[in-house]
Amino acid sequence: MPTINDVARAAGVSPSTVSYVLSGRRPISAETRARVQAAIAELGFHPHAGARALASSKTNVLALVAPLRVDVNVPVIMQFATAVVTAARAHNHDVLLLTKDEGTAGLERVAHSTMVDALILMDIERDDVRLPAIRRLKQPSVLIGLPADHAGIACVDLDFEAAAGAALRHLAGHGHRRIGLIGPSPAVYRRQTTYADRFLAGFLQASADLGIRTATHPCEPGVEGVRAALADLDTELPGLSALVVHNEEALRPLLDLLHAAGRRVPEDISVVAICPRDVATSMPVDLTSIDIPAHEVGTLAVETAMRLLDGRRVEFTRLLEPGLVERGSCREIAPSHR
């Protein structure tokens, strides 16, 4: 492998000049630049990442900490990851993939050994144990999620509270007065994953504000979990006319169950889902939904990291406005029937 010195020699310039041609950090005459670039091309020179990192204290690598268990929301995780890698490449960075399993130790390992310039973390819990460590790192972090104490940490996510409000207002606007929430699995609540908490809080708040009767239920994975959740909601809230579903995995079994029970969507029961667009449109019934904008969130997280890295100002809390798309899974209840 040729080094910068080989290139310099071939082009008849000093190594520093080659470096400056590469980085553009100082003006180079057109002629010199051409000679250097020719030499680079001819020799097939590629700067050594380690040497660069050592000399410049920049790795051009971002850490992405993803929950790689199988228990949750695989497609959404994947969409985040895709967005992060793509955005990182657009900023000339690569992505080191860590699993959440490694916990605090993993973060500290890659940060302390200077493998990465910044970290992006997903699946943040309300009182995430990694927060203190994150605050101590010399590298900046960007969280996808919003923990309880997020002072001084950059956070990016969908505004799940607002999303819950939007879902409920949509249904209330259609005349629904008894609405059930099918939430994520108890395990997700137990972990106090922040999107679950925030959605629930927004749901209860909007329910109070709008004077709507609601009931809420987490939902175990699998058909039986959905059946149980639905049964409980029906019991707690007789006359239930609409469901908000904040649980991607539950959607399909739910629709199957409703179908099997002869409850038509939307004629007999309305449904609003919170899920990625493609999930909403791949169900037996196209679902009115609030999109989880994984791509936007991932991209924004990377952009925030980049701003942090070059010392630009950032908004520390960026909650994206939810967008509700009507697809006909909600019916209008006539005023006389409300």
Add this chain to the structure above:
Amino acid sequence: MPTINDVARAAGVSPSTVSYVLSGRRPISAETRARVQAAIAELGFHPHAGARALASSKTNVLALVAPLRVDVNVPVIMQFATAVVTAARAHNHDVLLLTKDEGTAGLERVAHSTMVDALILMDIERDDVRLPAIRRLKQPSVLIGLPADHAGIACVDLDFEAAAGAALRHLAGHGHRRIGLIGPSPAVYRRQTTYADRFLAGFLQASADLGIRTATHPCEPGVEGVRAALADLDTELPGLSALVVHNEEALRPLLDLLHAAGRRVPEDISVVAICPRDVATSMPVDLTSIDIPAHEVGTLAVETAMRLLDGRRVEFTRLLEPGLVERGSCREIAPSHR
């Protein structure tokens, strides 16, 4: 951040001694080791990855090239990735995540700039355009898949030919004589993704060997694609009594369609799926299936890379034996009805 020199000074030894304590590459007296380790702990020393890479020409990083489009098999991709990261960590390596979009250029970028010690590639095509580049890299690669010309390249995968044979033999053994194959999407065949080709080849071969009448059909995503594929199979092969499904996404709509048409599984039609275990067991009917052992394959890929890195012998082609698990979605046809 303290450096190795700080540690050396604190422990009253030379930097090389600290290095040797860390690497264990030469004997150190218990006493010295203890002093050094105390100093390391006290100062919170972590070796600088870039400096290490520069001096040792080892990065302890593996590249994982994954197809991050949404068009295929997200959960399986995710399982591979999880397995690779976990196995890599067990060997003290980290994982740099690349997208297949970057193509040959991406591989060359990370390899030439010495960001990684080895590469693991998924979603390999029959005549994968990246192969020539891979052969030229100084870092070894491990493919998850089996391209046409794989001489001298380490390849790891499920033996999809054998899997097709196993599926067909299972059904033939139950007395089925007219069997349809629902394959991956035309796009997958068009790319000549090797698992699709190999499965189809094995299917046709076994069909001939067993003297079974078969028909095969790729399957567009979505309910309509499945409906079309099924209709075509029914037409081409009247009296069809069993289906082999090598298409994870098609499974659910297929079962729905069969149900809607009043064709019971397994009473009226038998089904064998090729998919991850958890997919097979999360369907309305538990499916007899051949597992896609993503975890084993990912782990094996990493282990192969490790062997390659430290110059141990490897088998260049490792095709894992398929395992068929009966779950009752295949019925026995009485000899009189065959």
Add this chain to the structure above:
DNA sequence: TTGAAAGCGTTACCAG
């Protein structure tokens, strides 16, 4: 507009 040279923090060889 360019060059020279001092680091950056390790490793690993050469000595002892």
Add this chain to the structure above:
DNA sequence: CTGGTAACGCTTTCAA
């Protein structure tokens, strides 16, 4: 069993 000291390949200040 331990120390000294060249590399490793690049960036960046200081000078010209």
